[in-house]
Amino acid sequence: MGSHIKSQSSVDSNFTRHLPKVELHAHLTGSISPQTLHDIWLERKGQDPSMELDDPLKVMSTEKEHFNVFTFFPLFDTYIYNLITSVSSIRQSTLAVLQSFYADGVRYLELRTTPRAVPGTSISKQIYISTVLDCMDEFFQSSGNDMSIYLILSIDRKNAAEEAAQTVDLAIEFRNQGRPVVGVDLCGNPARGDVSTFRVAFAKAKDAGLKITLHFAEIPASSTEDELRALLSYQPDRLGHVIHVPPKFKEEIVEKKLGLELCLSCNVLAKLTEGGFAEHHFGEWQKTGCPIALGTDDVGVFGSSLSNEYLLAGQHFSLTKADLLGLSRSAIECMFGGNEEKDKMYKLLNDFQELKSASP
Ligand SMILES: CNc1ncnc2c1ncn2[C@@H]1O[C@H](COP(=O)(O)O)[C@@H](O)[C@H]1O
Known part of the structure; x- marks a missing residue:
């Protein structure tokens, strides 16, 4: 009974910081802090004193x-892709993130990134991804x-069909080597691209047993009936943002109980939504009963940590x-990492809840 009463109390930053959290919507490059970018700069x-890029702390x-x-x-x-052009800076920034x-x-973290080769260097998409995966292994052990x-490997909306297929192939290749690659994402500037280009790529990802998450209805121009119908036909497991969703698509999403990745600060600060936080579609x-996972999207740009998003x-x-x-538990339902990982997170949350209710 005591624990029940205490858990009804209002939230504070100490609580949200210590709450064991699941982050499912974080773009690696957008998560690099201005300070880390500044150090690299x-x-x-x-x-090379003649380098022309401005100081990230200013930009x-x-x-x-x-x-x-x-x-x-x-x-x-x-800007950022021109700044991070070496294996050492990819490592430094990934480890800092x-x-x-x-x-x-x-x-529990599902980081996503778009495979990229660095022009004029020996860094191929493959080397980029294996560098990021090595950092993940190292960090996992050191923590x-x-x-x-x-x-999660991201397909950018501006990609051609071949590039998208290459991203899926890379995801399958690394996953088959036993690396922790769990899914494929569709991201990028929602004002660009025709999502029907990616039909074959997502079908291949699905066939290979990879999970699918899609940026969905971020701006009115990317919320047309054709686009949303095409995206849902790729059988996504989760959807990101879901801002301008017309009622009939909303019904379908609710019926399928798709996991929703919602990013409050990003949407409000980038003016993807109107009316500030209080009017956010969260x-x-x-x-609706769809499981929700709050996410930071790009904490390096929007400056709001996941604990702040919960706050x-x-x-x-x-x-x-x-x-x-309860919200943290609903994020667990959306995880791509399998039941063992889910059980581990549920246990962490239960332990946390008990600890909180026992503390004076
Ligand atoms: C408003 N929210 C968003 N909507 C759509 N795509 C986004 C995004 N935030 C980030 N990205 C995508 O993530 C890439 C950077 O990280 P990575 O180099 O892949 O690690 C950006 O180029 C963009 O395609």
Whole structure:
């Protein structure tokens, strides 16, 4: 009874930080902090003073107007991908990202990244992915196996069908080598591309037993009947963002109980939604019974950690500690890593709940 009363109390940052969390929607490059990018920039500037890229602390300053859907996507192609061009900087940034999720209380992480070769170097897509996977292995061991980490490979909407197929092939190849690759994602600038291009690639991913998650209805232009019908025909296991979803698609999603990856700060700060946090569509989806996993999307850009996302949900939707525990449990349902991983997370949450209810 005591534990019941305590868990009804309002949420605070101490609670959300210590809550064992599941992060399922985090883009690796967008998760790199401005400080880590700055460190990499300083080192490159030291080696090559004529390097023309501006200081990340200036480019990504949160004091200026926040990135919106038009300014956000070029940040990767024209800036960050030009800064992180060596195996050592891929390693440095990936390890820093893993460390910050861990320090924030994430205990199960599915990171996603778009395979990329670095022009003018020997870094192929394969080398890029194996470097990221090596960092994940290293981090897993050095954290005392405390945070499980899996990888999802992203297809970018601007990709041609062949590139998308290559991404799926890479996912299958690494998964078959026993590396922790669990799925394939569709991301990228929602104003670009025709998603029907990727039919064959996603069919191959499905056949190979990979899980599928898709960025879905992020902006009105990517929420047409044709697009959403095509995306649902790829039989996704989870959907990301689900912002501008027309009622009949909503019904279908609810009927299938698809897992939903919702990113409050990203949507509000990038102005993908209107009305601020209080009007975020989390409020609507929460009533539908679809399992929800809060996610950071791009913590390096939007500056809000996963524990802060839980805090924001608590504050803006009047959720109690018990509600946030329930939300964490619903994120577990959405995990791609299998039942053993789910059981491990449920246990962590139960232990946490007991500890909280026992503490004065
Ligand atoms: C508004 N939210 C979003 N919507 C769609 N795609 C997004 C995104 N945030 C990030 N990305 C995708 O992730 C890539 C960077 O990470 P990786 O190099 O893959 O690790 C971006 O190029 C973009 O395609």
